[in-house]
Every structure is written in C-alpha cells, then in structure tokens.
Amino acid sequence: DFDLCDLMLFAGSNAAWAHPVLFRRMEAAKAANPDLKIIAVDPRKTDTTAFADLHLPIQPGSDVVLYSAMLHVLLWEGLTDSTFIADHTTGFEAVRDAVRSITPAFAAQICGVPEADIITAARWFGKAKAPLSLWCQGLNQSSHGTANGAALIHLHLATGKIGQPGMGPFSLTGQPNAMGGREVGAMANLLSAHRDLSNPEDRAEMARFWDVPVIPANPGLTATELFDAVGEGRIKALWIACTNPAHSLPDQTKVQAALASCDFVVVQEAFADTETVAFADLLLPARTWGEKEGSVTNSERRISHLSAAVAAPGEALPDWEIASRFGLALASALGRAVEGERLFPYSRPADIFLEHVASTRGRDMDISGLSYDVLDFHGPQQWPMPVGMERGQTRLYQDRHFAFSDGRARFYGGAYPLAALTAERTDARFPLALNTGRLRDQWHGMSRTGRSTRLMAHADRPVLSMNPGDLARRSLVAGSLIKVSSRKSSAIWEVCSDDTVALGQVYIPMHWGGNSLASAGVNALLPIAIDPVSRQPELKHAAVKVEAIEEPAYRVVLFRAASEISDERGSEEQVLIWRQRLSQVLKQLPDAPDWQALTLAGHDAPMVALELAWLIKPAAADAMLNELLAAVDLRPDDGQIYDDRRRGIYKQTEFATVKDKNCEGKSCLVGLLLAGEALAASWLKQAMIQQQAAESFQRWVFAPLANAPQGSVSSDRTVCSCMNVGEQAIKAEIASGADLLSLQTKLRCGTACGSCVPQLKKMLQAK
Numbered sequence: 104d105f106d107l108c109d110l111m112l113f114a115g116s117n118a119a120w121a122h123p124v125l126f127r128r129m130e131a132a133k134a135a136n137p138d139l140k141i142i143a144v145d146p147r148k149t150d151t152t153a154f155a156d157l158h159l160p161i162q163p164g165s166d167v168v169l170y171s172a173m174l175h176v177l178l179w180e181g182l183t184d185s186t187f188i189a190d191h192t193t194g195f196e197a198v199r200d201a202v203r204s205i206t207p208a209f210a211a212q213i214c215g216v217p218e219a220d221i222i223t224a225a226r227w228f229g230k231a232k233a234p235l236s237l238w239c240q241g242l243n244q245s246s247h248g249t250a251n252g253a254a255l256i257h258l259h260l261a262t263g264k265i266g267q268p269g270m271g272p273f274s275l276t277g278q279p280n281a282m283g284g285r286e287v288g289a290m291a292n293l294l295s296a297h298r299d300l301s302n303p304e305d306r307a308e309m310a311r312f313w314d315v316p317v318i319p320a321n322p323g324l325t326a327t328e329l330f331d332a333v334g335e336g337r338i339k340a341l342w343i344a345c346t347n348p349a350h351s352l353p354d355q356t357k358v359q360a361a362l363a364s365c366d367f368v369v370v371q372e373a374f375a376d377t378e379t380v381a382f383a384d385l386l387l388p389a390r391t392w393g394e395k396e397g398s399v400t401n402s403e404r405r406i407s408h409l410s411a412a413v414a415a416p417g418e419a420l421p422d423w424e425i426a427s428r429f430g431l432a433l434a435s436a437l438g439r440a441v442e443g444e445r446l447f448p449y450s451r452p453a454d455i456f457l458e459h460v461a462s463t464r465g466r467d468m469d470i471s472g473l474s475y476d477v478l479d480f481h482g483p484q485q486w487p488m489p490v491g492m493e494r495g496q497t498r499l500y501q502d503r504h505f506a507f508s509d510g511r512a513r514f515y516g517g518a519y520p521l522a523a524l525t526a527e528r529t530d531a532r533f534p535l536a537l538n539t540g541r542l543r544d545q546w547h548g549m550s551r552t553g554r555s556t557r558l559m560a561h562a563d564r565p566v567l568s569m570n571p572g573d574l575a576r577r578s579l580v581a582g583s584l585i586k587v588s589s590r591k592s593s594a595i596w597e598v599c600s601d602d603t604v605a606l607g608q609v610y611i612p613m614h615w616g617g618n619s620l621a622s623a624g625v626n627a628l629l630p631i632a633i634d635p636v637s638r639q640p641e642l643k644h645a646a647v648k649v650e651a652i653e654e655p656a657y658r659v660v661l662f663r664a665a666s667e668i669s670d671e672r673g674s675e676e677q678v679l680i681w682r683q684r685l686s687q688v689l690k691q692l693p694d695a696p697d698w699q700a701l702t703l704a705g706h707d708a709p710m711v712a713l714e715l716a717w718l719i720k721p722a723a724a725d726a727m728l729n730e731l732l733a734a735v736d737l738r739p740d741d742g743q744i745y746d747d748r749r750r751g752i753y754k755q756t757e758f759a760t761v762k763d764k765n766c767e768g769k770s771c772l773v774g775l776l777l778a779g780e781a782l783a784a785s786w787l788k789q790a791m792i793q794q795q796a797a798e799s800f801q802r803w804v805f806a807p808l809a810n811a812p813q814g815s816v817s818s819d820r821t822v823c824s825c826m827n828v829g830e831q832a833i834k835a836e837i838a839s840g841a842d843l844l845s846l847q848t849k850l851r852c853g854t855a856c857g858s859c860v861p862q863l864k865k866m867l868q869a870k
Contacts (some may be wrong), residue, residue, distance in 0.1 A: 104498075105132045107269030110231035112224075113143040114166065115241020116275050119150035120543040122239075123858035125275070130154070130860070140227050141620060144169065146538055148603040150861035153320030157224060160605060162215040163536045163644045164524035166242055170254035171202045171449040172210030173225035177261055179203070184228030187698035191503045194514035201516070228258055233269030239276075241540070244643045246526040249636040253307055260512050265498030276402045283400035284484075286468060287459055291323035291638070295459060296466040297506075305334070312462055313446070313572060325638040326352060327631055334361035343418070344371035344389070344422060349378035350548040350616035353640050354591055354631045355623035368597050374550045376683055378617045388419040391551070392485070395421040396452045404485045405495070406470065408478040423455055426699040457546070464489070467506045476535060517636070526632030527590065529607070533646035535573070536608045537589070540643070543858050544824050545614045556675055556709035560821035561859075563704045563712070565615040568601035579651055584698050584716060586650045587611075591630055594622035595652065595698040595716075609647065618679070618686060621699035655697070655716035657724065657751070659776040660784040661685075661734040664791050665709035666761040681711045684734035694721035706771075706791045706827040708761070711735065712788065714781075720751065728753060728778055731782065737774040745805040752779035754805050758797050770794040772804070786811035789818055822862055825855035833863065837870045 105111075105128050118126045121271045133154070134744065135137050143155035152158040161169055171656070177183050178199060188195050207225075211218040228234050236259065242251045251334060256272045259265040265272070276282055288294040295312075298305035306318040324332055326348065334357060341362075352358045362368060362382040370383035373391045380386060394415040400406050420428075427447045449455050453475050460553020464471045469489040478484060485495035505512040529536055544558040552558050567587060569579070579585060581600040586593055587609070603608045616624040632641040663681055665674035698716040703709065713731070721727060732755065742756035757774030769792050775787055783806060790800055790811075800815040811818075819829035828850045836846055843863060847853050853860040 104233075104235055104269050104271070104273070105129055107274070108132070108134070108231075108233045109136070109138065109269070110140045110142070110227055110234040112228065112234065112236040112255075113141075113145070113151055113155070114236060114238040115144065115243070115251075116237055116239035117145065117149040117151045117241075118237065118275060118538065119154065119861050120858060121541050122275050123543075123856050127153070127857045127860070131595070138675035140528060142224050142227065146536075146605055147540075153263065153861060153865065157215070157220060157227070159216045159220055159224060162213070162524065163538055163608070164245060164247075165210075165214040166245070166251045167247060167254045168205060168213045168318065168524070169216075169438070170211045170251075170258060171205040171575075172207050172214075172221050174198070174254070174257055174261055175202045175205050175226060176207060176222055176225035177229045177258070178676075180226070180229065182226070184263030187503075188261065188870060191263075191505070191510075192260055192512045193509075193515060194516055195222070195261070197516040198514040200829045214811055223497075229262060231264070233267070234259070234264055234412065235270060236272045237275050238272070238752070239274070241643060243637075243639055244641060245639070246634055246640045246641040248630040248634045248641075250515070250517060253517075257427045257514060260514060265499055265512075266503065268498070274402060280399040280401075282402065282404065283398070283406075286400060286463075291325045291328075291367065294318070296463040296468055309462070313732070315446075322691060325633075327633055327638070327640050330358050330361045333365050334570055336364075339365070340367040340369070341365050343379055344425075347377045347379045347548045347550060347616075350624060351626065353626050353629035353642060357631070358594055359623065371417070374554075376618060376686070377548065377550045378623075386722050387425055389425065390415045390419045391420050392628070397421070397423070398452075398456055398475075400486075400498075404468075404499075405483045406473065406478065406486060407447040407754065408475050408485040418731045421452070423449065423452060435652040448565075461828045463751055471494075526630050526641045527644065527645075527646040529646045533588075533590065533648050534607070535647050535649065537587075537625070537628060537645040537647045538604075538610045538643060539613045539629075540610070542612045542614055545612070547614065548616055549614045549619075553618075553703070554675070554679055556678065556703045557706045557824050559703045560583075560824045560827070562612070563702055564714075564747075565596070565612070565619060565701050565702070566599040567596040568599055568604050568610040570604045570606050571600045571602055572606050573609075574598070574600055577649065577651065584652055584655065587628065587647050588650070589628040589630075589645045589647045591645070592627040594620070594627065597698070597700070598649070609649065611641075619701050621696050653718065655718055656778075656779045657717045657720040657779060659713070659715040659728070659731070659779075660781040661713040661731055661735065661737075661786055662704075662710055662775045662784075662791055663737060664705060664708045664773045666708040666759060666771060666794060678703060678711045679703075681735040685711065685713055685731065688727075688730045688734050689715075692721070692727060693723060694727075704788065706821065706824075708771075708792065708794050710791055714784070724751070724778070725753075728776065732776060737776060742774065743804070747779075750779065754778065754780075758801075761794060770798070770801075771795065772797050772801075775804075780807055782807045782809045783811075785809070786816050786818070790816045793817070793819060823850075823855075824850035824867075825859075826851045828852035830866075833866060837867060843867060844849075 141155040143152040144159045144161055145152050146160055147162050189598055199421055207218045207221040210221055236255055245251055245751050259272055264270045264465040292300050294300055294305055294309045301324045310318045333341055349359055367384050368382050369385045370380050371387040371389050373389045393412040396410050398406055398408050403413045427449050430447040431443045434440055460473055463469050469487045472488045472492050488495035497851045504510040541560045546552040576715055583600045584595050587596050611625040612624060629645045665677040695716040699719050700714045701841045702712050704712050737757055739755055742758055743753040757772045758770045761771050772791050797815055803812050819831045822828055822830050822833055853863050
C-alpha cells in the first residue's frame with residue numbers, strides 16, 4: 104500500500120527512527136511518485152517531519168482536536184462520502200454533531216498550529232484518492248488514546264477511504280508480535296481469536312474448546328492495576344515474563360515499592376541484569392527469539408514461522424515450555440495430574456500453533472488453513488486464511504463488511520475529551536511539557552540493544568533535550584546538570600541544547616533506566632493516568648520544571664576500553680562484564696551519587712563509560728575509587744597517576760599497544776579515571792573511541808582542559824552505527840561532489856538498517 108497511496112499521514116510516529124526498514128520503502132514510494140503528499144503530526148521536529156510536505160507540530164495531547172477539526176473541514180467542504188456512511192457505518196450523526204463546533208480556528212488555538220495548515224491537511228486528505236494514515240505509540244500512549252485512534256479512523260470512515268488498495272488506517276505496532284499477542288488473547292480482557300472475556304458466549308465457546316467447566320467472567324488486572332494490587336497486599340505472588348516493569352511502567356516509585364513488598368516474585372527473563380531481575384526471588388532463564396521456534400504476526404497481519412537460529416545457552420527454555428512444565432507440576436501438586444496432561448499435552452511449538460489455529464475457525468481472523476508446513480512451503484501469510492484458501496487475504500474490508508455482527512463500522516461517540524488534553528497540564532509551578540520517545544538505534548529498556556557498543560554510537564549518554572531559547576531564558580548551560588521535577592518525582596539530568604524540541608517543552612528518551620542512571624528514568628516522572636477504554640497508561644507526557652543546581656562538589660569519570668582484545672565479540676563481552684561489576688559496586692555505595700551515567704561507547708574498540716556526580720562529596724571517596732578501579736581491572740603499571748590529596752583530585756591512566764587499522768602497534772589510551780576534576784573527559788573519550796595514538800596527546804592527559812590541544816585529537820561523530828562511518832569521512836566525500844548513492848557505494852553508510860539515511864540527506868542538503 105505504500106506504493107499505491109497518494110497521501111501518508113504520520114500520527115505520533117517517528118517512523119524514520121522507530122521503523123527504519125519500513126521507512127526506506129516509504130522514501131522509495133515518494134521518490135517514485137513526487138506527487139505523493141506527506142503529513143507528519145508530531146510536537147517535535149524529527150527525521151520523519153523533515154520528510155514531510157506538511158509538519159503539524161501540535162501541542163502534546165491535542166491529537167483528537169486536530170483530527171476532529173479536519174473532519175469538520177471535510178464535512179463543511181463536502182469531501183465526505185454520504186453513501187458509504189449510510190450503507191456501511193453507524194453512529195455518524197453523534198460524531199457529526201460533536202465536531203460541528205470544533206472549527207479549524209478553535210483547533211488552532213488548542214493545537215498550537217496555524218488554522219490554514221489544519222485546513223490544508225484536511226483538504227489533502229479529502230481530495231486524496233488513496234490516503235494512508237500511520238500511527239504509533241505517540242497516539243496510543245495517552246489517557247485518551249482510544250479517542251485519538253478513533254478520531255483518526257473517523258477520517259477514513261467519513262470519506263469511505265478504507266479497505267481498498269493504498270488506503271486506510273495502519274497501526275505501526277510498537278514491538279514485534281504485538282499483534283500476535285492480541286490474537287492469542289494475551290491481554291487481561293481477551294480470549295483467543297479476538298474473543299471478549301466480558302462476552303458470555305465467547306467464554307462458553309472457549310470453555311467448550313478447552314473442555315473446562317467454566318472460564319472466569321471477571322477480567323484479569325491490567326499492568327497498572329496489577330501493581331496497585333501488589334502494593335496493597337491483595338496479590339502475594341507475581342510472575343513476570345517478557346517484560347521489565349521496574350523500568351517500563353509509569354510512577355516507578357510506586358511500582359518498585361510494590362515489587363519490593365511482594366512475598367514471592369518470579370521473573371522469566373533472557374537477561375540477568377534488567378531492572379526487574381533485581382526484585383526476583385526466583386529467576387527462570389528464558390530463550391531469546393533467535394534461540395526458539397514459534398510464530399509471529401507483523402503489522403500487516405502477516406504470520407511467519409520462525410526456527411531457532413542458534414542453540415540456547417545453559418538451561419534456558421522457551422517461554423511455552425516453562426509455562427507448560429509449570430502447569431504439569433502444579434496439576435500434580437494439586438492431585439490432578441491426569442487433567443494436567445490433558446490441558447498441557449504439548450511436546451513442540453507446532454502443537455500449540457495447531458490448537459490456536461483451531462480456536463480461530465469461523466472468527467474474523469480465521470486461519471484454519473494454516474500450519475507450520477503451509478507457512479514453510481508458501482511463506483508468511485496474512486490472516487484471515489480459512490481452509491480452502493491458497494493465500495491469506497491481502498486487505499480487510501474490501502467487501503465493506505466490518506467485524507461487527509451487523510457488518511457495519513462504528514463511529515466512536517466518545518472521541519471528544521476536550522477538557523483535558525494531557526493528564527497533567529502545565530502551570531506556573533510546572534511550566535514545561537515533558538515528551539518521551541525513542542532514540543534512533545535503541546529499543547525499549549535496552550536489555551538487548553544496550554549490550555551493543557555500536558548501537559550506542561549515535562547517542563551514548565542520557566540527556567534531557569531543551570530548546571536553546573528555553574535554556575537561555577533560564578540561564579542554563581548545555582552540558583550542565585539540572586534538576587527536573589514533576590508532581591511525582593525529581594531527578595538530576597544532563598541538559599543539552601536541541602532546536603528540534605519546541606519552546607515550552609523538553610524531551611527525554613524512554614530507554615535509559617535504573618541500570619544506567621541514579622534514578623529510575625523518565626517513567627519515574629510520569630503520572631499514572633489510564634485510558635478508560637484501553638487501560639493504556641499515558642507514557643508520553645508529564646508537566647515538569649527544571650532548575651539549575653550548584654556545580655557538583657565531586658565528579659568521577661571512568662572509561663575502560665577492551666582494545667587489547669582483538670576479537671570484537673570478545674571485546675564487547677569484556678566491557679559487559681566490567682559494566683556489571685561497576686553496577687554492583689554502585690548499588691552498594693553508602694553515599695549514592697546524585698547523578699550517574701553508566702553506558703557503553705566505541706565501535707572497533709568497545710568501552711564502558713561511567714560518569715558520577717555528588718552535590719556533597721562522599722565521605723568514603725578513596726575507598727570507592729579503589730573499588731571502581733578494581734571492577735574494571737584498571738592497573739597503574741602501564742600508565743600514569745596524578746594524586747593531589749590536598750585538592751581531592753586523583754587521576755589514573757592505562758596505555759596499551761593495540762592492533763587496529765588506525766593505530767597498529769602504537770600505544771593507545773585504554774583506561775582513564777578522573778576524580779575531583781574532569782574537564783578533559785569529553786575529548787579523552789573521543790581519543791579512546793577513535794584509538795588515536797597516545798603520543799599526540801599523552802602529555803596533556805592530566806591537564807584541566809575542556810578542549811583537546813590543537814591538532815592532538817580529532818573530533819568525529821558517528822553517523823552510521825552499522826558501518827561505523829563518521830561525520831568527517833562523510834563530509835569529505837560530500838565536499839568532493841558525492842551524492843547519496845556514491846556515499847552508500849564508497850563508505851557503505853546507510854546500506855544496512857538505513858536509519859541514518861535521513862541524516863545523510865540533511866548533510867547533503869547543507870553542503
């Protein structure tokens with residue numbers, strides 16, 4: 104459909120970063136059809152908004168007002184399809200009446216965008232032959248996310264532009280197999296094949312299918328409700344699988360207190376160092392996706408059969424087998440072993456898939472024609488694919504029949520919560536709107552991507568981004584530490600200047616958590632505000648204030664590179680060991696740091712990087728330094744020491760002869776500790792990342808210099824993380840007349856995941 108549409112509307116999605124592979128296809132569609140219109144709705148300037156013909160930088164939470172005003176324009180200018188509405192929908196009159204007063208002029212005041220741009224967006228949508236709307240978590244993760252989604256879908260229903268080639272609403276799901284989880288009923292209020300737990304007929308049908316007496320009528324608890332119950336003592340045992348709530352949920356203070364108070368916590372996890380594992384009484388080792396067999400469903404309903412790529416380590420088991428073994432053991436303990444064998448008869452993933460397939464027969468997602476053999480022979484298939492079909496159905500609703508008993512689509516009358524755009528409104532005490540979102544090369548809580556040093560190259564330290572105007576207005580300096588406070592919590596962050604963030608707003612990436620920071624991350628600042636329909640928490644917004652703080656009384660910087668290990672995988676394993684050791688030391692400190700950044704860096708020379716700051720110097724500073732040095736095996740034998748006890752300054756280096764394309768057989772800096780004074784940390788880190796020969800800067804290594812002596816250390820910023828291509832090399836090629844294709848051919852940048860391609864294009868445009 105990307106190739107067939109003539110308009111793309113991005114809603115709450117920075118697809119250029121969050122879905123880079125799909126975004127390459129979108130760019131190709133635009134190149135093939137220059138008349139393809141692109142609208143991007145996002146409070147920030149992003150690589151996706153740079154791709155757009157029209158950027159609507161709305162105020163946080165005002166999505167529903169924008170789309171309602173666009174519907175107002177469609178109705179006013181006769182761009183709706185009255186025949187489609189009459190024949191194939193219900194509930195239109197209530198929605199029409201609700202948007203009558205939501206004029207573009209009214210919406211402009213609420214959304215903070217020009218009235219003319221709202222009208223333009225509506226006209227483009229209404230006149231498009233095949234408009235495609237694409238949304239992600241920026242739309243969903245709201246206290247009225249259901250209304251947001253409905254208001255966007257209303258544009259398609261009102262114009263009848265749905266279900267045909269190139270058109271319709273398309274959810275860019277936020278994680279792999281998010282759709283598959285819903286298909287099997289893996290939500291608190293669902294049963295298999297889109298059955299509703301509150302529906303007596305659905306419950307009875309699944310009870311017969313599973314041959315059990317009854318299925319409970321009450322739904323389970325959603326994630327935020329679950330931790331309320333744990334904190335109140337109503338839940339005594341908690342089993343957590345495939346998620347990291349000690350990082351991912353809002354109001355982290357409350358969540359972590361609940362975990363700490365729970366009598367028995369089981370964590371089923373593939374990585375032993377996630378924030379939630381720290382609360383586990385029992386840790387069950389699980390396999391990652393590449394170590395197990397199963398099926399997944401992607402955003403376009405396409406089911407794939409995946410086989411294990413590598414053998415699993417140790418005693419790690421696939422999730423289904425952990426659950427199945429537990430079910431059998433529980434049945435035996437209850438004296439119901441025979442029933443357990445009947446309910447858990449699985450010996451392989453294919454057995455479970457066939458049971459799931461049978462449960463879908465006659466449903467909207469009927470896949471009774473599928474099996475692993477069919478998927479292996481014909482390739483991935485879209486649902487529905489009932490018995491008798493050779494291929495899955497490409498598009499839903501082409502026959503204008505929708506997934507309700509009467510076959511009609513529903514206009515949603517609850518789509519207009521205009522009283523509160525975000526759960527927390529800014530005011531004189533908390534004047535800034537906090538937004539959260541993704542980094543280009545990271546994923547969720549970084550339990551996996553955070554283990555790769557090359558994925559840290561684009562953004563290797565946690566920062567709060569603020570518009571330069573807001574920085575100046577508050578007399579704040581980029582690179583300094585500030586205190587950010589919400590109505591829930593406060594923490595110290597490093598602030599950076601970023602003109603992609605609008606005035607009156609700040610931005611913190613979602614990925615950094617307690618393993619990297621002295622706080623639980625951005626989610627500790629967020630309120631618990633829940634969508635009444637979907638029960639989705641508002642994970643994108645909070646009202647905050649920022650304050651300058653005094654210069655920290657004591658700073659420590661520790662960098663340790665594994666350059667002496669020639670194998671890159673071995674180098675990364677070594678720095679991960681060092682990081683884990685440092686994490687353990689930090690958790691046991693009697694005087695916890697007020698600010699902390701424990702991250703990875705480097706590419707060919709992976710390194711661990713630790714930066715700490717105390718507003719009051721810790722009493723046992725010397726003992727702490729010894730523990731940190733021991734954790735990363737930083738030895739003074741092959742380096743230098745600077746020790747000024749009177750001023751509380753201690754510095755230590757380690758040099759090693761490394762074999763590398765940039766520094767073969769030469770001495771390089773591989774370890775650095777700066778305590779009490781750390782002005783040179785930034786440029787010395789660059790010297791380590793680039794494995795520059797130490798002879799050019801060694802005499803300055805202990806000098807209190809914020810910038811490298813001229814000509815001693817070159818500054819280069821990684822643009823392409825996959826191929827380790829820096830800014831300087833790209834600029835040199837551009838100066839010689841290179842275009843995008845020649846950059847990709849010669850330097851290979853932008854040829855893997857492609858997420859750096861928008862940045863390459865910006866650099867080409869700026870030449």
